[in-house]
Amino acid sequence: MSLVKRTAPRFAWFTLSGLLALSFFVAIAFGSVDLSIVDVVRALTGQPLEGYGAAIVHSIRLPRALLAASVGAILAISGAYLQGLFRNPLADPSLIGVTAGASVGASVAIVFGAGGLGFVSGLSLVSLGAFGGGLLAVWLVYKVSSSINGTSVATMLLMGIAVSALAASLTGLMDYFADNEMLRRLSLWRMGGLDGANYWRAGIAAAVLLVMLLSMGGFSHALNTLLLGESQARHLGVDVERLKTRLIILVAGGVGVSVAMAGSIAFVGLVVPHMVRLWVGPDHRLLLPLSALGGASLLLLADTFARVVIAPTELPVGLVTAILGAPFFISLLKSRRDLQ
Amino acid sequence: MNKTSQNTPDKGVLTVENLSVSIGSRTLINNINLAVDAGEVLCVIGPNGAGKTTLLRTIGQDLTPDSGHISFAQQPLTRMAPRARARQLAVLTQHNPLTFAFTGREVVALGRSPHSTGVVIDDDICQAAMAALDVSHLAQRLYPSLSGGEQQRIQLARVLAQVWRAEDASTSARLLLLDEPVTSLDIGHQHQLMQAVREFARTGVAVVMTVHDITLAGAFADRIIALKNGECIAEGSPHEVLTESLISHVFDTPVSIIKHPQTGKPVVLGATETGTTV
Numbered sequence: 001m002s003l004v005k006r007t008a009p010r011f012a013w014f015t016l017s018g019l020l021a022l023s024f025f026v027a028i029a030f031g032s033v034d035l036s037i038v039d040v041v042r043a044l045t046g047q048p049l050e051g052y053g054a055a056i057v058h059s060i061r062l063p064r065a066l067l068a069a070s071v072g073a074i075l076a077i078s079g080a081y082l083q084g085l086f087r088n089p090l091a092d093p094s095l096i097g098v099t100a101g102a103s104v105g106a107s108v109a110i111v112f113g114a115g116g117l118g119f120v121s122g123l124s125l126v127s128l129g130a131f132g133g134g135l136l137a138v139w140l141v142y143k144v145s146s147s148i149n150g151t152s153v154a155t156m157l158l159m160g161i162a163v164s165a166l167a168a169s170l171t172g173l174m175d176y177f178a179d180n181e182m183l184r185r186l187s188l189w190r191m192g193g194l195d196g197a198n199y200w201r202a203g204i205a206a207a208v209l210l211v212m213l214l215s216m217g218g219f220s221h222a223l224n225t226l227l228l229g230e231s232q233a234r235h236l237g238v239d240v241e242r243l244k245t246r247l248i249i250l251v252a253g254g255v256g257v258s259v260a261m262a263g264s265i266a267f268v269g270l271v272v273p274h275m276v277r278l279w280v281g282p283d284h285r286l287l288l289p290l291s292a293l294g295g296a297s298l299l300l301l302a303d304t305f306a307r308v309v310i311a312p313t314e315l316p317v318g319l320v321t322a323i324l325g326a327p328f329f330i331s332l333l334k335s336r337r338d339l340q
Numbered sequence: 341m342n343k344t345s346q347n348t349p350d351k352g353v354l355t356v357e358n359l360s361v362s363i364g365s366r367t368l369i370n371n372i373n374l375a376v377d378a379g380e381v382l383c384v385i386g387p388n389g390a391g392k393t394t395l396l397r398t399i400g401q402d403l404t405p406d407s408g409h410i411s412f413a414q415q416p417l418t419r420m421a422p423r424a425r426a427r428q429l430a431v432l433t434q435h436n437p438l439t440f441a442f443t444g445r446e447v448v449a450l451g452r453s454p455h456s457t458g459v460v461i462d463d464d465i466c467q468a469a470m471a472a473l474d475v476s477h478l479a480q481r482l483y484p485s486l487s488g489g490e491q492q493r494i495q496l497a498r499v500l501a502q503v504w505r506a507e508d509a510s511t512s513a514r515l516l517l518l519d520e521p522v523t524s525l526d527i528g529h530q531h532q533l534m535q536a537v538r539e540f541a542r543t544g545v546a547v548v549m550t551v552h553d554i555t556l557a558g559a560f561a562d563r564i565i566a567l568k569n570g571e572c573i574a575e576g577s578p579h580e581v582l583t584e585s586l587i588s589h590v591f592d593t594p595v596s597i598i599k600h601p602q603t604g605k606p607v608v609l610g611a612t613e614t615g616t617t618v
Contacts, residue, residue: 089440225453227440231402231433236502237426237454282440 007279009286016293020069023300027065028057030304032312064197068303068317069296070205071194071258072268076295077212078254079269080288082138084223085247086146086156089277090332092270093255096156097163098137099266102252102259104167105133107174110189111182123260126189127204131256137163138248193263193316194303201261208257213292215250219243220284227282265318267325268295274332353378353513353546354399359408361391361398368394369570372408376546378513381538383557384550385581386567387591392550393434395567396519399548400431413513426454428509430502434519436495444478444486444494445470451501455508462501469501470494472536474529488524496521496533506544516540518549522556534560554608558582559600566590582606 029040035053042049043057075093082091082098093099109129141163145155178186222243225233234240258265272294273287280286299317302324306315352375359372369391376382384392397403399410401417410417412429430451438447448470452462470476473493478486483494496518503514518537522530530553538560541547551557557564558578565575568590574581581587587595587608594611 087437087439221453225450227442228438228447228450229433229436231397231400231431232436234402234422235400235426235429235431235433236450237423239422277441281446282442283446 006281009280012276012280012286012290013293016290016297019297020293020300023297023304024065024069027068027300027304028061031056031061031307060197063199063202064194064303065300066199066202067197067205067261068194068299070202070209071262071265072272072295072297072299073292074205074209074212074254074258074295075265075268075299076272076291077209077216077288078251078258079295080273080284080291081219081223081247081251081254082269083273084226084284085142085244085251087227087229088156089274090270090329091156092267092329093134093251094264094266095270095329096138096141096160097167098134098141098251098255099259099264100164100167101137102130102134102256103264104170104174105129105131105136105256106189106260107171107186108133110185111174111178123200123204127257127260129256130260131253133167134256134259135249135252137167138252142244142248190263193318195314197262205257205261208253209292212250212254213289215246216284216288216292219247220288223247223284224282263316263318265299266322267329268298268321270332271325271328272298274328352376353413354515354548355409355411355414356399357409357411359395359398359410360406361394361403362406367570369398369567372567372572374548374565374572374575376515376548378544378546379541380562381541381547381549381560383561383564384548384567385552385554385557385564385590386573390567390590391570392567393519394570396431396517396548396550397433400429400433400517401425412515413511415511423454424510426502428503428511428513429515429517430499431517432496432499432519432521434523436491438491439484441482441484444475444481444483444490447483447494448498448501451498454502457505457508465501465504466497469497469504472500472540473497474532489526489529492521492524493529493533496536500536500540503545514545516545516547516549518547520550520552523552530556554582554587555606558606558608559603578606582608 025040028044029035029037033056035043035057039049039053040057043054048054078093079091082093082096083089085091106126106129109126113125141156141159145159175183175186222233222238225236225238226240226243230240273291276287276290276294280290299321302320303317306317306320309315354376356372356374360370361368372395374382384395386392394403398405412420417425445466448466449462452465455462467476470479473496475490475493475497478490478494483491486494499516499518503509503516506512506514516537521537522533525533534556537547537549561578563576564578564581566573566581566586573590574586582597584595584597587597596609596611597606598609599605600607
């Protein structure tokens with residue numbers, strides 16, 4: 001009955017890589033103007049195309065797909081890191097207030113600094129601000145809700161509510177003090193989402209994703225032992241304090257940059273690692289890379305859906321992931337309660 | 341009281357000298373001395389709150405002592421690098437909260453994570469450790485679905501796997517700290533586990549464990565130390581420590597001690613005041 005039914009790792013790798021390739025292709029082919037498979041391949045390989053096809057792919061859909069894939073992967077890895085850090089599969093950047101903290105940081109950066117700067121340095125400053133805000137939020141939630149027996153779900157989620165409320169009031173305060181020009185910039189950023197995608201944004205997100213991908217190898221073993229408990233991990237030779245600090249910084253960096261580039265996108269970090277865990281088990285050596293693939297695919301598909309469902313207008317992608325993710329989260333909560 | 345601190349052997353795996361720990365103004369353990377040799381099983385007994393767990397946690401570096409020295413293979417334990425320490429000192433804590441769905445086998449394999457001995461050797465060691473604790477059949481089961489006793493035996497297998505081979509320990513000394521390893525087990529598995537630990541000690545491992553069941557401690561320990569209110573009340577062989585006057589004093593309750601009909605080891609019975617048969 002409780003024998004494991006797990007998918008072979010090779011099959012999971014193969015399937016999720018295939019899914020990512022497919023989602024990427026779909027994201028480029030579909031939109032308010034649909035392109036044929038041949039057109040997409042021709043555009044991506046740089047061959048001439050009739051009509052506006054090439055322009056649509058190169059200046060709109062390709063950077064957007066790259067940004068969506070990077071942000072999706074970053075959020076999924078951040079979610080998996082947070083769940084390992086909290087030893088709790090219900091941790092998610094948006095639920096525990098990291099996303100809200102990052103938004104405040106970004107707003108502060110927009111109101112107080114980014115005005116006089118050029119586009120790229122402005123964007124970097126907003127990212128830094130979001131990183132700072134996110135860092136403060138994770139640290140605060142972690143300090144309050146963690147104990148030697150892991151973290152209590154209730155405390156963690158309540159802290160998330162508290163931090164989000166604080167963040168909302170700080171954002172409101174920012175709006176209150178902002179002048180017309182700043183308000184315009186703030187609301188532009190808030191509407192941002194993935195439709196503000198360009199190669200710069202995609203590039204910055206991809207750079208942070210690269211850092212997270214490179215960090216995975218060193219963390220997976222230590223995270224596995226951390227699931228046993230903090231002192232258990234220490235007895236297995238893991239420098240727990242250093243591990244926690246690094247995880248918090250990486251998560252804040254990942255969530256910060258994704259908030260700065262694409263606004264707040266909820267639940268990707270919760271849903272994807274959870275599905276992957278059901279599939280291949282909790283071993284981080286598989287969980288982290290497969291979550292990255294799954295997160296990239298999920299956000300690409302969600303974004304494509306958001307673009308085509310009421311084309312030519314589009315839905316914010318955060319709305320789509322929340323509609324998918326919230327019922328998922330509720331069913332998770334319910335099943336945990338039934339277990340106890 | 342036969343309190344001793346002078347019988348420290350020259351070649352102890354673990355030597356604890358004048359160890360005191362307090363939190364705030366409360367003294368948890370006071371001036372504890374002990375030494376354990378390779379192959380020796382030392383049981384720590386005492387009533388609830390006597391400082392047994394505190395002593396183990398301090399030796400395991402989870403708590404910082406106010407004063408005193410802990411040396412491992414003649415070196416200060418605090419100076420050892422975490423990874424090197426983990427290769428020769430394994431700790432089983434009282435609570436092991438693990439809610440993620442690892443298989444039994446994967447949990448045991450985590451015990452090998454401080455080592456870089458390769459998959460083949462690690463697999464063999466995990467299998468042997470699981471066989472020693474009669475949990476081989478749980479290898480493919482999911483840990484959260486196991487009973488408390490099964491989880492406990494899996495965790496112990498993990499800890500044994502961590503210090504399984506002498507050649508993996510850089511100083512060739514190995515120490516096992518077990519905090520209440522048998523509390524949630526039935527009597528059959530209690531004895532099997534104690535027997536497994538006993539045999540594991542024979543491979544040259546020093547073992548320090550806290551045990552609630554005094555009779556069990558008497559049956560399997562080489563030496564026993566009795567703690568009360570953070571003080572070491574007595575130290576010695578089971579026959580020396582498990583006397584009616586001493587145990588009654590330590591636990592503040594009258595006890596009778598009889599000889600086990602087969603092994604001759606002391607068996608501790610709670611004596612009832614009215615004299616009704618137990």
